[in-house]
Amino acid sequence: MYIREKINEQIKEITAGALNKSLASGAFAIETMPNIFLEIPREKGHGDYSTNIAMQLPKQTRKSPRFIAETLMANMDTAGSYVESVEIAGPGFINFKLKKSWHYAVLEEIAEMKKDYGRSQKNKGKAFNLEFISANPTGPMHMGNARGGAIGDILAAVADWTGYEVTREFYINDAGNQIVKFGDSLDARYRQLFGEDIPFPEDGYQGDDITEHVKNFIAENGDVHRSLESDERKKILIDYALNKNLTQIKSDLAAYGIHYDVWFSEQSLYDSGAIEETIARLKEGGFTYEQDGALWFKSTSFGSEKDDVIIRANGLPTYFMGDIAYHVNKYITRGFDRCINVWGADHHGHVARLKGALTAVGINADEFDVVLMQLVRLIRNGEVTRMSKRKGKAIALTDLIDEVGVDATRFFFNLRSPDSHFDFDLDLAMEQSSDNPVFYVQYAHARICSIIRQMAEELDNTVALDPERLTEKEELNLLEILSLFSDEILMAEDKLDPSRITHYAIDLASAFHSFYNACHVRVEDKSLMKARVALIEATQQVIENALSILGISAPERM
CATH class of the missing domain: 1.10.730.10 (Isoleucyl-tRNA Synthetase; Domain 1)
Structure with missing residues (x-):
């Protein structure tokens, strides 16, 4: 136990003892014992610790906070403790000043614990899953991934220091509409490079990386896939390009100091039958209904403004359905005690409905949290700048690291809380x-x-x-x-x-x-x-x- 914990316990025991003595003397009476909260005052003049216990009791005691505080102070026994003096401030705050001697225990603690100083066992024995970044694998890592990576990786480290058994996880979105669009884009470029006069999909991925993947594929395989049916060729192209992208993502993240314990495939939820099993759980609980040929989840039963489609009329699961099954896998299949996701702020509306779905399948949604991350602007010479060396709209993670270094990138992304907008000053980050x-x-x-x-x-x-x-x-x-x-x-x-x-x-x-x-x-x-x-x-x-x-x-x- 750290010296701060010992002092905290001492002061709570002193305060509780004074409260019991006051009750025994008949100074006042209460029906419910309050929790004793301590805080460290911002101003040194208010002591080293302070409690508002006297402010919690007037309703029960029908006494003023000042009277309660004075009674408590008169009944306090600080002998043998680190407390040097006690005084009352304002309407009834009780401030504690400590003896200087407590400071010196800190040196002994640090000398003894060294690299483990700061660790605690508060959450020992609990399994903690932190899923962050989970970038779309159809393209390179970008600025949003950079902030999410720094936030998620440090939150995982913090959890580890509090005793959790931590799993860092990347959710690979390798199923759904974006993969269909990815395959259409690759196949269109493939056919165009062989001279076919065909239009490129209007909603396709037009980045140079798509063309580079196809050129490399052709260089390795020639034209042997031209005779295949389009769907068969798309699958081969998708597998090839996704593997290349994931290899690059892993390399970029390793350069950023991030290493995952689990790379979880969304497609595995479909292949393993997890989607069907989760649908069955929801149906058994009476939380679904059919309408207009689709299957709906009763989100409104859990506080949402509207219900949500989980199986479309064409029989395909929605992204929401995949997300429910993914979190069932985390909590029920793999047995995590607590799960945290780091998402962009645009996912705000998704949090409540997912918590509702988890509750519906019997998971304690209080053990699920989402860190919503706000956007970052890059600033150079006082002005917003675009720094990407690649063609396209996204600023690449690797470009940022090359510019200012890993240390500054990770540090600057955590200068503000995740829910705060942030201007990343490139000039300052490089200044010595x-x-x-x-x-x-x-x-x-x-x-x-x-x-x-x-x-x-x-x-x-x-x-x-x-x-x-x-x-x-x-x-x-x-x-x-x-x-x-x-x-x-x-x-x-x-x-x-x-x-x-x-x-x-x-x-x-x-x-x-x-x-x-x-x-x-x-x-x-x-x-x-x-x-x-x-x-x-x-x-x-x-x-x-x-x-x-x-x-x-x-x-x-x-």
Whole structure:
């Protein structure tokens, strides 16, 4: 248990004890015991922790919050705890100020846990599936995939640090209308390259990659497929091009630092009979009906404004039906406890109906969440820019990585919460200055490594480490921020917001730079020097841990 957890428990026990004493004395009476919530005040003047317990009880006690707070404070026993003093603020907030001694436990924790500092076992034994990107395999990766990749991969890392057994998953959309259109486009180019005067499908894929695939196919196979029926040739062309695209997608994502545990084929749902089995589940529950030759799901039974078609009049399942079967596979077939999807904001309307369908088949929809990701604009010289080196409308992921590098790309995409629109400043991402947040954090790490190298021979190993030599406000502030790392990871997992880790890394780097500017590490006092070296070593370790969650390098030299 981390020192913050111990303090949290202590204060809750002190508060609960005071409440019980107040009730026993007859100062007031309540029927239901409230939950005790603590928060860390933004302003130092309000103490280290605060509770609004007195604000929760007036209705039950028929007493004012101020009276309740004063009664509780009078009955508090803080002996043997980290609490130094208690005071009341405003209408009845109870603020706790801590003894300085708690700070020094942080150094011991980091020194002991090292690369595992920040990890918790909160979700141990639970299986977690995070599906993200799931780009259409009919073309190359683009900008939307880039942000979704950074968000999803870091959320998966955060979940792992909270104890989950994590599976990163890519859902391959290799069935449905887009694959039919893909095959039509490939076959049209194939016939055109052999001189046939035929029109290209109006809604076909017109990117250069389609032509390149067909040219490569012909170079490898000649004209042996010209005599085949069109449908048979389309299937061969689709299999060939999809394999090439998936190979390229895997390569692009590996360059981006993303590696999946599962590549799940949508087509496998059809081949395995999972679609039919899921339809049977819905019918058995009475959640379907037939109308106009189609099969409908009663989405309105679960709060949606309209019902949804799951089997078209032509007998083909809709994308929604495939999605229901896919999530049945996740929860029921494979047994995941919790599933998170990272989708574009345009999928907002799909969330409620899918949750309804999961409820209909007996799945706890509270264990399913969707992170809706807003769009990003690329900015250069203060103006929106298009950066693609390829022809077409999409900005390629590989172009962005080539321009600014993997570290900056992943860091910048998580500077804002997923639900926030974001302007990606290309000039800033490449700037080597403190204005560039990723450079700022990495430079803090490299600076610490440099100090430690330079001082390796100056430390006196006969001098015992005395953390209590750290008394300056910058030293204590740095220790406080180090102590928050585990809490930030838990909060990032709970809120599904990986930007909390990015902001934490920036705050920690800022606290280190403030310490470095105010406190010399190389001093004549050997005991103080040893304590300060231990402090920056701890800081170096936690920056490294935070950057590892972000999938970003922690350079030792810059």
